[in-house]
Amino acid sequence: MTEQLRSISRKVLVHKEKLRRELGAGALFSTAYGNVGSSIYYGIGATVAYALGATPLALMLAGIFFIFTILTFSEAATMMPYAGGTAYYTRKAFNESVSFFAGWVDLLAYVATIALSSITAVFYLAHFLPFLKEPVPVIIGTLSFSTDPHVLAVFMAVFIVMLLAGINIIGVKEAALFNMFFAVIDLITQALVITIGIIVALNIDKIVSYAAMGPHHWPTMQQFIYGVAIAMVAFTGIETIAQMAEETEDYKKKIPKAYFMLAVVVLIISITLPSIAVSLMEPPVIMRDWQVNAIAGVAFHMPDITLFGHVIHLKTILGAWISFIAVTILLMATNAGIMGVSRLSYSMGQFRQIPSFIFKLHRKFNTPHIAIGVFSAASIMLILSGIFFRDIFLKLASIYCLASVLIFALAHLSVISLRIKSPEAERPFRVGLNFKFKGKDIPITAVIGFLVNIAVWLVMFMANSWTRVVAIIWVAIGFGLYIYYRKKYSLPLMEEVTIERVVEAAYMPLDYYDIIVPTLGELDASMIQTAAKIALRDKSNVLALYIIEVPMTLPLDARMQQEREKAEKALDQAEMIGKEYGINIQAKIIQARLAGKTIVDEAARRRAGLILMGQSEKTRLSDIISGKTVSYVAQNAPCRVFINIAEKA
Structure with missing residues (x-):
């Protein structure tokens, strides 16, 4: 029986704490x-x-x-x-x-x-x-x-x-x-x-x-x-x-x-x-x-x-x-x-x-x-x-x-x-x-x-x-x-209206994962599967990391609902793949200006041993941007980086 994807309300972390300013x-x-x-x-x-x-x-x-x-x-x-x-x-x-x-x-x-x-x-x-x-x-x-x-x-x-x-x-x-x-x-x-x-x-x-x-x-x-x-x-x-x-x-x-x-x-x-x-x-x-x-x-x-x-x-x-x-x-x-x-x-x-x-x-x-x-x-x-x-x-x-x-x-x-x-x-x-x-x-x-x-x-x-x-x-x-x-909307003229603020990563507890699998858009299932196989063999922990890149026209903590929904869906899929292999995949969403630097900083902060990334053929603007991210991570990561380059069909 196929298990249905579930919707989870995850905290969106903002890549702006003191260490990352x-x-x-x-x-x-x-x-x-x-x-x-x-x-x-x-x-x-x-x-x-x-x-x-x-x-x-x-x-x-x-x-x-x-x-x-x-x-x-x-x-x-x-x-x-x-x-x-x-x-x-x-x-x-x-x-x-x-x-x-x-x-x-x-x-x-x-x-x-x-x-x-x-x-x-x-x-x-x-x-x-x-x-x-x-x-x-x-x-x-x-x-x-x-x-x-x-x-x-x-x-x-x-x-x-x-x-x-x-x-x-x-x-x-x-x-x-x-x-x-x-x-x-x-x-x-x-x-x-x-x-x-x-x-x-x-x-x-x-x-x-x-x-x-x-x-x-x-x-x-x-x-x-x-x-x-x-x-x-x-x-x-x-x-x-x-x-x-x-x-x-x-x-x-x-x-x-x-x-x-x-x-x-x-x-x-x-x-x-x-x-x-x-x-x-x-x-x-x-x-x-x-x-x-x-x-x-x-x-x-x-x-x-x-x-x-x-x-x-x-x-x-x-x-x-x-x-x-x-x-x-x-x-x-x-x-x-x-x-x-x-x-x-x-x-x-x-x-x-x-x-x-x-x-x-x-x-x-x-x-x-x-x-x-x-x-x-x-x-x-x-x-x-x-x-x-x-x-x-x-x-x-x-x-x-x-x-x-x-x-x-x-x-x-x-x-x-x-x-x-x-x-x-x-x-x-x-x-x-x-x-x-x-x-x-x-x-x-x-x-x-x-x-x-x-x-x-x-x-x-x-x-x-x-x-x-x-x-x-x-x-x-x-x-x-x-x-x-x-x-x-019956709001007071003189008083501040309480709004939902995005939780800052500076206040989140520090956990340590051995493997990080980052993504900026649609989930690369093969990378999650690879991480799961390695985790089974080496008894490693796996973090599925979704980066929401915030354009310069918005404040860093902007509530980007459509991107958040895409992130939830991708991370749901990652957790489902993990269950198929019998491992618990942790999931995290971060909003940041630059995905590459965020991935590198997260790997250093969590003392990761491996980063798994996928890179497609550069046929679209989004692919080119993704390629720049992969290049930055490959050159600056504090650990090993495995890149899976998809061949053009």
């Missing part, structure tokens, strides 16, 4: 620099529009408050190393409604950075595609007209967002080494430009002289205040490190270290590059010709130098290289924005802050395709408004800055509140410079940071009607959706 300070820095470092490519042009010749001073003042914000995030992220960033901090400091507000505003910041980074990438791409910079005459029969490069740039940016959204829906993995490589290349490039600029171009006397050259070169006090406010856009994106706290190795030390590295590098770049820019180009020139690609303007205006008798045309060499690097970094920032919006929306969905259909996973790709589509569409709508507004670059910078400084203000306020509510909580990194308030230590930098960011937010909100309208509509839609959803 993978991101170090370097990886955190490179990822964050990809976001914050990309801001300088549009930050200078946006700031010059208002601060004129005082741009270096405006960015210097904004940089001081940037340090205050980094201190706040260092304390919050090491105290609460969980996904969600400010949305999570406000949940613990205040209530669920404030948490939703923070998360929804953060989504607006992601939507804005997707739009701003993509269109700025197109402006730098114009170095290689002249039709994005100059009108092109078109003659079709008797009809003749010239193209509008601005409109073409808008549609090119829309195409980029659609392309990257599609890639993220498919679930192609982001390569950490790829990001780190280009972050390092960009850093070296910036260092080279700064070094050359300081030697051959920096002119402090010229910068100072702008103060006496009238309103086209030096701002009024009102313009300067707005310039300082918009300069904050050059320092946005610093929440990236906090968002990755869950996956950080030794987060108590590595997060503050990564933030320190980021602060030093970004401050140096954000003060020196604008100084070099206004030394080479007067503010009216930047505004007229280089506002949307100011760093390319710096390269173009570099003087020729003579080295060992040879004349080097710096603008020819640096112009193309900087444009290429700018496009690369800005595309990475666009992609990071899409990934960020998908992760954050999924996290908010898990806390029942937005309807479940928004963060529903794709049946095939296991990515939150609706969330990616919805928020990418919102970015596209912002970009398309550029058809009607020629200053769309400044408008996008304004809305990005508006949302970001409000998030910073809420982060500062959360740290202050938690110092009062939970003074005894562990704080691996604790901000110094405190004053006493009702017997509690309150960080002065957080108080100043909160007040300054709120002031900047008010300036940005009141000064630009387009920004104000977009922000009001966004918040109104969000709260309307939140209240309707919560009322519909």
Whole structure:
């Protein structure tokens, strides 16, 4: 009689415990620099529009408050190393409604950075595609007209967002080494430009002289205040490190270290590059010709130098290289924005802050395709408004800055509140410079940071009607959706809704198995049978290990129901095979980013003596991915690996 497969509700373990946290300070820095470092490519042009010749001073003042914000995030992220960033901090400091507000505003910041980074990438791409910079005459029969490069740039940016959204829906993995490589290349490039600029171009006397050259070169006090406010856009994106706290190795030390590295590098770049820019180009020139690609303007205006008798045309060499690097970094920032919006929306969905259909996973790709589509569409709508507004670059910078400084203000306020509510909580990194308030230590930098960011937010909100309208509509839609959803399902507006969390492997007992049989998809029955035969002969234990690979668009502990059901079915089959041979096969499900590293770590942790793996012909994408996993395990496993390569039928 055939025994029927039974459905067992197994615990899904998350490959993220302390021993398996993978991101170090370097990886955190490179990822964050990809976001914050990309801001300088549009930050200078946006700031010059208002601060004129005082741009270096405006960015210097904004940089001081940037340090205050980094201190706040260092304390919050090491105290609460969980996904969600400010949305999570406000949940613990205040209530669920404030948490939703923070998360929804953060989504607006992601939507804005997707739009701003993509269109700025197109402006730098114009170095290689002249039709994005100059009108092109078109003659079709008797009809003749010239193209509008601005409109073409808008549609090119829309195409980029659609392309990257599609890639993220498919679930192609982001390569950490790829990001780190280009972050390092960009850093070296910036260092080279700064070094050359300081030697051959920096002119402090010229910068100072702008103060006496009238309103086209030096701002009024009102313009300067707005310039300082918009300069904050050059320092946005610093929440990236906090968002990755869950996956950080030794987060108590590595997060503050990564933030320190980021602060030093970004401050140096954000003060020196604008100084070099206004030394080479007067503010009216930047505004007229280089506002949307100011760093390319710096390269173009570099003087020729003579080295060992040879004349080097710096603008020819640096112009193309900087444009290429700018496009690369800005595309990475666009992609990071899409990934960020998908992760954050999924996290908010898990806390029942937005309807479940928004963060529903794709049946095939296991990515939150609706969330990616919805928020990418919102970015596209912002970009398309550029058809009607020629200053769309400044408008996008304004809305990005508006949302970001409000998030910073809420982060500062959360740290202050938690110092009062939970003074005894562990704080691996604790901000110094405190004053006493009702017997509690309150960080002065957080108080100043909160007040300054709120002031900047008010300036940005009141000064630009387009920004104000977009922000009001966004918040109104969000709260309307939140209240309707919560009322519909009788959920409290102010209280956190308890959700089912995935059990972390760090709290599971350690058992030791001699043989591990991992699988990523359908069960390889022959491998289980081989393991069973060996177990019978050597009296070994067998572990059937199912790996659910989580795409980068989702948090690591995402509940992937369809994949979980496949895992249950595969492990049921493994246990059935074990019964046929009279052995007890243990079963385990782990969610992880990389299957190969998870298998190797599990083998080392359990002191396995053998890993049995199957590999099919590389006829499909899934087979190729599986092949990479097998190769990684074969090269890095701490024990013997037996690979069964199936022959093509």
